[in-house]
Ligand SMILES: Cc1cc2nc3c(=O)[nH]c(=O)nc-3n(C[C@H](O)[C@H](O)[C@H](O)COP(=O)(O)O)c2cc1C
Ligand code: SF4
């Protein structure tokens with residue numbers, strides 16, 4: 172059972188904000204990593220919005236996740252400006268290095284692979300993000316080298 | 330202030346050929362002619378010209394002299410620096426192009442005219458004082474102390490500025506609708522959702538000059554009678570969000586946001602609202618739903634936001650770039666604004682240049698600059714010696730432009746005439762090594778992903794289009810599929826509920842129109858390979 | 862803020878402060894710190910600049926940040942403006958380059974020309 176006291180505290184933070192749901196979900200996700208059923212049910216009670224509606228919001232926006240994710244979330248951009256700079260080759264290299272399809276998480280829980288929509292960094296395309304760090308001017312080799320570093324970091328911290 | 334700079338190249342080659350002696354002679358000569366306060370000598374490293382003796386460059390004329398000897402110095406000083414005549418005998422015109430660009434002849438900035446970006450990259454965005462020092466908040470002060478709200482609207486109307494969010498609706502007219510509404514509460518929303526692939530102009534304005542957007546919003550608030558503003562910004566734009574919050578705080582501390590501004594009785598406050606990753610929330614009614622904490626699905630229009638918007642109240646939604654233009658329009662007047670750009674699209678436009686281009690990035694040019702000037706002069710052409718295949722103006726929902734359009738002026742009316750538009754101002758340049766059919770599949774993948782799912786035509790239509798394209802790209806397509814795609818696209822364009830579903834077919838139809846052969850060739854090649 | 866005169870007073874003061882800062886500093890160094898610049902490494906460049914200035918004991922240089930200029934392929938960008946308001950723009954600056962710019966341009970007045978991409 173998850174500890175829900177932090178949820179209460181976060182809901183309290185936005186007592187003065189009109190229509191605060193998205194802010195609450197953001198902060199709760201930051202705290203708990205993802206939006207579990209238990210957490211969403213609790214929020215619904217607290218803010219008096221039907222669970223179905225909260226669930227609808229949580230699944231509508233791509234920054235929210237209702238599934239737990241890996242320690243490092245790798246988000247590749249594949250929008251048109253990155254596409255013409257060969258982002259697909261980079262994506263394929265990452266897929267085969269991590270052994271993942273997009274939206275999957277490694278069994279050890281280290282990596283999750285996702286798409287991101289254009290980050291407005293297309294001038295240094297192709298681009299990927301690992302958690303909050305942005306990497307540009309990628310080649311398949313460069314991308315894999317960056318992920319290797321993360322893998323080592325992940326293991327040494329474990 | 331020095332009126333001229335003389336650069337003396339000091340590298341191993343030039344020093345070996347007497348650069349030091351030339352420099353000394355130059356200094357002596359300038360002293361003798363009392364020019365030291367007007368002309369400055371700067372030593373630089375290599376200027377990229379070898380085996381030509383001592384090399385000098387004189388700025389701002391950007392004139393190169395080579396093979397300069399000590400005895401030539403007096404002539405250069407008296408002819409060039411005093412009389413302004415180039416010493417042809419030593420003049421070197423064969424300057425390597427890239428070097429010339431680097432050394433100040435930079436066309437990158439030359440054709441640009443920075444209005445919206447006048448402060449970006451120049452002031453410290455964290456300092457309200459630097460903004461004020463460059464006429465910041467002067468327009469707000471002028472409006473609140475000397476103008477009636479109606480006057481502000483009149484100036485904006487007369488300036489002819491059209492919204493920079495993509496639809497290019499006349500801003501003054503939009504404001505007059507909200508001003509005419511009777512309501513207890515009205516709102517101003519700055520649309521900083523910027524999700525159109527290839528677009529990052531709004532982020533740059535917000536990061537580089539946040540106060541000009543704040544001032545623009547306050548002016549809009551005064552004009553229509555709103556005392557509350559929201560900036561709806563992409564959640565991914567962390568740095569812009571932080572800078573905006575700090576800028577709002579500083580404006581409050583300085584009495585430029587809050588109560589009774591300039592003792593006029595006018596109040597205005599701003600809150601930042603973050604998006605959570607949904608392209609459709611850039612559409613103004615979906616954005617309003619999102620601020621209300623709901624799924625960002627577009628609303629029925631009419632009623633339009635200026636009558637019924639946020640929490641049911643009259644609301645102005647304007648793009649970042651639109652609002653960033655407003656303070657200068659109020660300060661310098663409608664005629665000044667109209668002196669830039671074309672008759673029907675006044676002002677400047679910020680474009681982001683991406684894709685297969687040598688100088689990618691952000692530029693601001695007068696409306697009506699041709700595609701060729703943008704791609705070849707400012708953008709410095711296409712890399713790796715490849716040819717130009719197509720450009721897409723306005724992001725992934727934008728129209729397709731081909732070589733035949735290179736001399737088309739980039740203005741609202743010229744693009745409207747060919748059934749296209751400027752959209753978000755993102756210009757994707759595509760070279761001739763790219764596969765158009767795969768590119769179109771990439772477009773449709775985007776639409777399919779970003780369709781909010783509210784209406785069937787867009788949800789199912791994009792899904793079907795994607796299947797067809799995947800089929801063609803995996804070598805299992807038929808030429809008849811192309812007609813099917815066209816039919817589907819035209820139906821979506823006519824029947825989709827919002828701008829996404831209506832605009833998604835635009836680039837697809839464009840590519841089918843201009844590059845149908847590419848599709849047919851791909852299909853036939855696969856058929857032949859299968860038969861063999 | 863009560864009147865336009867109040868605003869102008871701030872403006873005059875800010876202008877003066879900027880001017881004295883400009884006069885007292887022989888060189889003004891600014892680093893473009895937009896998301897793009899930072900993604901390209903502007904933060905390490907900034908700290909290299911600050912570190913090198915203090916190592917060399919240079920005190921007549923003012924360091925500031927600005928938004929980005931829009932020349933993405935050139936990031937990180939560092940601009941050095943001298944007392945005559947002449948600005949040299951350096952592109953693709955690495956931490957190492959930044960140290961060289963301080964040593965050569967700011968300390969010795971010699972433009973590091975192989976990384977210059979614009980002058981104004
Ligand atoms: C699918 C879709 C996405 C849009 N995205 C944006 C956006 O990211 N930013 C923006 O300013 N306008 C966007 N718009 C346009 C807005 O609906 C609206 O017209 C605009 O914000 C009005 O501001 P303006 O009058 O200053 O142009 C979008 C429209 C559609 C249909
Ligand atoms: S056209 Fe597409 S994006 Fe627009 S409302 Fe319909 S499904 Fe949603």
Ligand code: FES
Nearest residue numbers: 248253289290293
């Ligand atoms: S398309 Fe990938 S960052 Fe813009």
Ligand code: FES
Nearest residue numbers: 897929931932933
């Ligand atoms: S967006 Fe800042 S340099 Fe490109």
